[in-house]
Amino acid sequence: MSASFMRQRMFPLPVCIDFRGPLQYALKGKILKSKSKIKETKKLSKVTRMEEENENQQKMEEWVSDRKPHKIPVPTQYRQAAKILKQIVEEGKSFKELVYNNKHIKTGSTVALLTKIQANEIQLEQIMAKTDILQNIPNIFLAKILVAELIFGRGQLNGHSKPVECVLSNHDKLKEALAELGENPNQQSKLQQYKEMGKRNKKSKLNVVADANDEESSQSDNTTNNQEDNDALIPYHTKQASFALLFLLFFSVLMFTLPFLAFYGTQMLLRDYFHIDGFQNTCCDIFLTKKNFSFIFLSVPRYIRLNTILIKKTEAKEYLEREGWRLIESSFETYDDFLEAVKNLDDENYLKDFHIKNLFVFPSSSRKYWATNPLVQEGKFLLQDKASCLPAVLLDPPHKSTVIDMCAAPGTKTTHLASIMKNKGKIYAIEMNVKRYQTLLEMVEGTGATIIQPINKDVLEVKDEDVPKAEYILLDPSCSGSGMLNRFESEVRNKDAGRLFKLAGLQHKLLIHAMTSFPNVVRIVYSTCSIYTEENEEVVLSVLRKVSDFKLVDAGNLIDSKWKNFGSEKVYPGLGSKVLYARTSDDLSNGFFVSVFERCQEGEVNEFYAQKQENIKSQKKNEGNPLKRKKDNQEVTEENSVSEVEVKKPKKKWKNKGYNQ
């Protein structure tokens, strides 16, 4: 570091203004002599010149600190240590920061010295009080540093400055006072008291000494009470933090082990005292089986449809009675009353369904019973969810009519239709998938529905002449299955827009085919086991905008008793309130969607088709007006995005609609 820089650092502005003082002193003193010598001889080496400069610098510093000429300066080491001690005590500054940022002191020995003072502060004051040190050295911090170095430190002091000489002259008195202090029990206990206080970080600001690293501290001399002093050096917050860490560790270990202890404890208890094995397997089953969760939390009943082709209602009732089932005959005033009764069904009772004929409701606990029931094997009782009965009930084909089931396998709805038609008339059951077609054949055979004619074909290739005089169509196409109880969770969480887009395209195509390819058809039911509007209202709306001669019928009016869930009239005006939804939480069934269409009278067109034509007309009319044209174009584009669902990418808004959740 250059001398000028040192000067700048050591004499800040106010000191520099008063620089004539030291300069005059320098002119009078040795500094001038040495300087003039340098000028005169000019033979001194560069190193010698630097030493001279340093010496001058030191003299100036001494002058500034002592303000008295001809005084032997106190060594820098002691002065800097005194300065740090003062800052620690008076300003509460960090020990570490002060010592390690000071380039003018020997870090190790200063740390050791300050540590000793901190540890023996009371003793120091007491032995100093027995001497005249404080009268002769006004700087108490310097006095402490010097006494500590002599008594607790190296046992000697450097230089011959006045303060050093003063302390050295009191060396014997200091030693005597220290010895006396050791023998005086009162004073000793006072010291002990102080140490205790120091431990609590209440009295001495010097506790910040503990900021210094242990290595530095260990350089201090071995005094008799070293260990105790070191204890006092640990600040309170450090102890608190250590305690908190220990507690955290203990707590974490406890929290980690407790569940295992509880689990294995329960297992042991069950095995040894109650002789119950398999606790582990039961727990695994509960956690791993999604179905179990659904049934536990939703308590969805077991619906059984009577196959009236093979068994009469009275016969079925007698059988159930023999089996120990008791029919609750009460007639419910409202759907809600009925749902309440379903929720409270106990293990021996069953109910007739509120909406669907020949559908019985059993408690969910009866699932296992029905899975192995012989009449189910015989096809007399059919395991069919309530929601999936709605399409056939709403299509309601009369006896002897001709029906097309466009997507038939496995045949649940086909056989239901046959039952409704009293096995009279004709049902064309079309299934494209070969494997599923086999299942359809088995089901048809097992239920004794002789009016069903299964056809293994893509229904899009089926023409009117293949299904002569068909009057009713049931379209229950492939869908996301998001309404299915055991698929609900994963489907809702992982809504796949790409898959929905493809499914909606297929559903749209099939519904258009149903409405346009069979001229004798008067009624169509379109249903899905999905709760997504993309597969439901959006498909219906887009088809009705394209096909003029089928209109949407209010499905709620076709059902005997009041229904609960519909689409959103707000989002789909003129459409939402006419389509039905089944929702698991409300209807205690799978999630489901049903819409019903009827052929329009001659000359009549459906309202959505008419509206679209209106828009096209007004667009053409306004072709000359650029402003209007722009507005109308936007409207038409918006409509197109729905109607051409199979060719356009799904809009992002599909993803986030909340009304179908």
Ligand SMILES: C[S@@+](CC[C@H](N)C(=O)[O-])C[C@H]1O[C@@H](n2cnc3c(N)ncnc32)[C@H](O)[C@@H]1O
């Ligand atoms: C949701 S399932 C039908 C369930 C049936 N309605 C029931 O209640 O048992 C849809 C069926 O339609 C069939 N399918 C899909 N597209 C078809 C097509 N273009 N022609 C014929 N069958 C098709 C599928 O193979 C699937 O078996």
